Amino acid sequence: MTKLEKLLKERGPIKKIGVLGMGYVGIPAAVLFADAPCFNKVLGFQRDSKSSSYKIDMLNHGESPLKGEEPGLEDLIGKVVKAGKFECTPDFSRISELDAITLAIQTPFANPKDLEPDFSALIEGIRNVGKYLKPAMLVVLESTITPGTTEGMAKQILEEESGLKAGEDFALAHAPERVMVGRLLRNIREHDRIVGGINEASTRRAIELYSPVLTVGKVIPMSATAAEVTKTAENTFRDLQIAAINQLALYCEAMEINVYDVRTGVDSLKGEGITRAILWPGAGVGGHCLTKDTYHLERGVKIGNGQLDYPEGADSIYVLARKVNDFMPLHMYNLTVAALERIGKEIKGSKVAMLGWAFIRDSDDARNTPSEPYRDLCLKAGAIVTVHDPYVLKYPGVEISDDLEKVIRDADAVVVLAGHSAYFNVKADWVKEVTGKASPIIVDGRNVVEPDEFIGKGFVYKGIGRGDKNKHVIV
Template sequence: NPNIHYTFNEKELKNADFLIITVPTPTDKYKNPDLRFLKSASEIAGRNLKKGATVVYESTVYPGCTEEVCIPILEKESGLKWKSDFFVAYSPERINPGDKNHSLENIVKVVAGDTPQTAQKVADLYKRVVKAGIYIAPSIKIAEAAKVIENTQRDINIAFMNELALLFDKMGLDTREVLKAAATKWNFLKFEPGLVGGHCIPEDPYYLAFKAKEIGFHPELILAGRRINDYMPQFIAQKVVKLLIKAGKIVQNAKVLVLGITFKENVRDVRNSKVVDLVNELEDYGIETSIYDPLANPEDVKWLYQRKLLKSIDENAPYDAVVFAVRHRHFFDIDKDFLEKILNRKGVIIDIKGILSKDKIPEESIYWRL
């Protein structure tokens, strides 16, 4: 696109009327907000801010972060005065990776500004590309809060499904059959159990919890949901071990194939993948794991996790167990004959995402799904 100009020269930002900042907002090892990227971007924007410019933040943060952390940096670095010499807006990024139906132009854009005029100016800017419409929130804090609860709500809903899966497993019930029956009611929310990875859902609840504790409120449900979802790799690894023993396999040096390492289905991104946590748990039991993912970049996996991906799914076959960890479309083609080919006799099949239908399961195999 001839209208796009890429540069490493921050001085060129001095020409911009709008500066849109959309950098990662992870958590540190203590699960507190890690604002290094946000602060660094604000410093760069501040020292190259021209008078009259508007800075728009899209990164997910806790309510109040833009005004309490970012704006003071902009003022300090620029020497300009907020709401007089420059203006600030917030418009959270809402893209769902791998979702072709909900692209930027098809998602309602929430915007908020430090003044009504700023909000309208930013709304007019985004209107040029967003067809779904613009929603102007009353304040920056409200827009920040709206974004952070979007992902927190999803995290809690999945945590409920995961807790049900833990309960029903103890009761000997098929969780997905229970959910299938419950979903016949019109107002039943259709979520499913699974591993919760990525750089949004597992991180954002901690931002909200951080702010809550800062003002003297201890969040119960938010953190409970996080504990349940973080526990799932450990639970699934324990299930693999129990089923290997049930199948008469020796756990030490058992060969397990893990299908998928990306953080969600049909994407290439492997950052913050909970599948890696599962693999680590399995290897703690002395299990030999092999990972196959047709979408993940082997170099990314090697750089992030110091792991090697299989070049072909049957490279290290036969396996004692297969774990369907990610619902890639490629794995739906795996059938009964292929599983019989790559599994040892009485092989174990762990179907985290409910990919396999019953007719694809070899007779002698032990099958379990989350």
């Protein structure tokens, strides 16, 4: 029996857990731990800062600080708070009370070109954990990180701050989150959980932590670095798939055909040995994960010790996919300009009504939203821009309204950038009446409107991948 195994046996089963970072990942994880009968108490750690302190009071009153549709989340928060099993605190010294702590802190890239992530918040979190770390505790990084970080930077900081040795005095693992806004609880319960410890004892302890919250999902154990690569690769692959359908949509526009017809055709080929993971085109990719995880994967290769054998001078297909997806807001702008030209208008001085600021439907998550670069392009060209979103009501430097009629009144162009459910119900007659234009423009980046309905009412229509409609006769 190793030293760590002895220490863990002496400590006994995990009973008290901490979750550092009360966001889209940390909150649902914390309350699911708290709801598990085998755990006694969960502490959610949140800095008492100007921008985030409101979360502490809301959570301790059983309320969710996350907006948008999150089935079951607020009810579960209320349940575990009432039962005395969950508490949010800004007091990091209470880490010393715990058997296990997870870190769910964002890891963005300030500048992807130099492959240098902004780990400042994560490093601060790791240092806080290290200061109060005790023997036989388990530390788990849930944040998406560059492969090699758990066994490298994280291990080093924890050992420096605590004076303890990872893998001997305390357990250390990476168990990446795999959630999507709008289905947080369901994803944690039902998705398989990747768990990678720095040694076998660490992996087993992490499995003990996560198994009680899984319903359908199972634990998949591996090394810490393999777990890091799994997380970055799965998001990189999804980004690649989105780029593939986005590029196909651009091709279909050029060939004056409907990408959705082609998609249906491609997707229809079924059978043994045939896989077609074909996704949907759109106005751009946003969020915290897909916009950066490719760069974590690329950086992992760059800083690793191994030798990469790859076609000389060839671009990474993953980075190229990122460029295609980053191009889509510019393509939306180009469609807007082309639509205005069809009625003899310039973008300068035109009123553009943007529908959707969140990066994903029916959510308030606006991190890295493709709506922002689109708006920037319009403003730079001299357009007058208004923004509607039923969920995102505040965003730095941007005025957003939940009054749809107010936003599209007198607009020359109505541009759909998010696929919120409410936009599927918008009717051509009503939009034409509110805009007051003889030939208003509709640019659809999420395939939410029926083109013929709007074209028949005198609109100028442009849609991503709708080469069959984008040059229609103006009625």
